[in-house]
Amino acid sequence: MNISHAWTSVWRMALMALVLILGLGLGQQALAQADPDREIATAVPSVDADAWRQIRSGETGPNFRSSRFDSNYNLINASGENWRQLRNRWVSPFGLIAIGGMLAMIVIFYLIFGRKRLDEPKTGRKLPRWPLMMRSLHWTVATLFILLALSGLNLFYGKLVFKPLFGDSAWSGMISASKLVHNYLGPLFGILLVFLLLRLFKENLPKKHDLVWFKKGGGMIGKGHVDAGFANGGEKVWYWLLATVGIAVIASGLVLDFPNFGQSRDTMQWANIIHALGALGLTAVALGHIYIGTIGTEGSLEGMTTGYVDETWAKEHHNLWYEKVKDQTVTKEQLAADHGNTRGGDQAAPRTS
Template sequence: MFSNALKPLALLAVMLFSGFALANGGEIAPQAGNEADVVWQAIQQGAEGRTTSLSEHHPQLINSYDLGLLDLRNNWLSYGMFAALFGMIAVFIAFIAINGISKLSNGFSGKMVFRWSKTDVFLHWLAAVPCLLLILTGLVLLSGKFLIEPVFGTSAFAGMAGVSKLVHDYMAIPFMLGWIIISIKWAKNQIPAKYDIDWFMVVGGYINFGPFKGKHPHAGFANAGEKLFFWAFVLFGLVISVSGVILLFPNLVEPSRSLSMLALIAHGLAAIVLCAFSIVHIFMATVMSEGGVDCMVSGYCDENWAIQHHDLWFDEIKANGELKYMDK
């Protein structure tokens, strides 16, 4: 261990040695001033050293050309994730306070119509529960250093980040499993149709004032909003899954430094978009639509709910003799 008197000399020796090692053939010209500035300038200019590693960019000490992407993550994505989660929640709270929820025009019928199988209900929660945990832990990992640590302190944030990283890594597997099965199994009911345009024109009939009040647009098994969320889930879930595999298994995928950074940025961007869509989906299913949450709890929906929100689907199963009620 160096004494205080020897520390400056040791530091100077290290800097001089590093300067010679990075010189790349002795091209670094001597400069006046602090030797550390000379070394750092050389590194920024791409000076290389020697190593036994055979990986990409092995002689380069820093990856200076990806610093812009790092700034994008820190200065924009970290706040974007926070805004996507809490911003959308705030918007919906304000909307419900002004507009109210979408009630059933004829009330509950008491007759429950079969809509989702037990397998479908299980698949929904297989993706939904990990998705929620990934959003919350992702918020800590992406935004925590800038938005949580200043409030709760370094020690508290370190503990939250450690738990979040563990949960995030393990929840990625069931999320990807649910994503791939749902994307394939449910796609047939999510094909866009002409009447979906009319659904958007009246905002799905959820507005309780003005010319939109009392409008109940036509919809099949899935309405236009559900279709939009499904395809957003498929597309951005793909980006999240592919980039997540690169980040989870770097030794298997063997990415370059740039690919790893691009995966990190793509992962964050896709997560922000899917987070915003997920908040909309959750509010529409649980709060905005009276009786809507029953579908993914029991697999059955009230008959009046089916007629009001998915009339074309209800007419189809009734005409085909596929209408099935829950046994009492």
């Protein structure tokens, strides 16, 4: 089986899983709409000033109490109102500023500087950079990240955007599908992200030359290229954001995803705040990562799609790594022949040119 056939199979499986999840979401939506008016009318009695006095004093009766066995927790309480205010007044604006600001920065940067082109023509000689297993893991994690980001944004802002545009029925279907996608794909994303972080740990350890990389703005300040190993300073920052903020998002998401392990509602409220802040921040930074890795830098996407990078790209962007692997270059002809003879779809052993 060659690389293209293996890659096609991976994407077909991912597409089938997505279709299944969306189908489940639409089914849940139909069940939820059976009698929504009666549910709203009987869910909770009216909350007036006297009820709020009781809530703040903790004197609420059984009508406001959790239905869990032997529970004395009040469903309506002052901490819930504090959580709502924090979420709406601080977390929600933070997300809009972070994501909107990053999009604006990308557009302005592109209009001013354009795409980062290679200083020298491509040689046509290739260096192996990403094996098939790493590329498959990267694209799977990236796809899950995008699905989780879109579904999370819909859960957070969808009511303000899509409900007025499409009405209650369409919006409820979108919310139901988003909730299923988020709840079921979140743990899978967490597991695969940990595998990815462990695999890339050694390449992302900080080095002294990373300080110079930052001082020169990744090569934008001053003349000449800045030193970089397998990963440059910017890529290492993204890695450690995923290894810290990303793990916090995963942990808080698991607290929310599995509320049956004895955690209190207060704990889940804080988990919700941590989850939202971390996820919104990572989404904003991910937009920059996606831009730089695709249209922002010539030759970058090639490494993660084919597994190989051009010799010129390696010299200009990762010169220290290039010096270690420059004897592994292969020509286009050798690469085509190796891929034609390789079984299992992985890269062939590199040849010296």
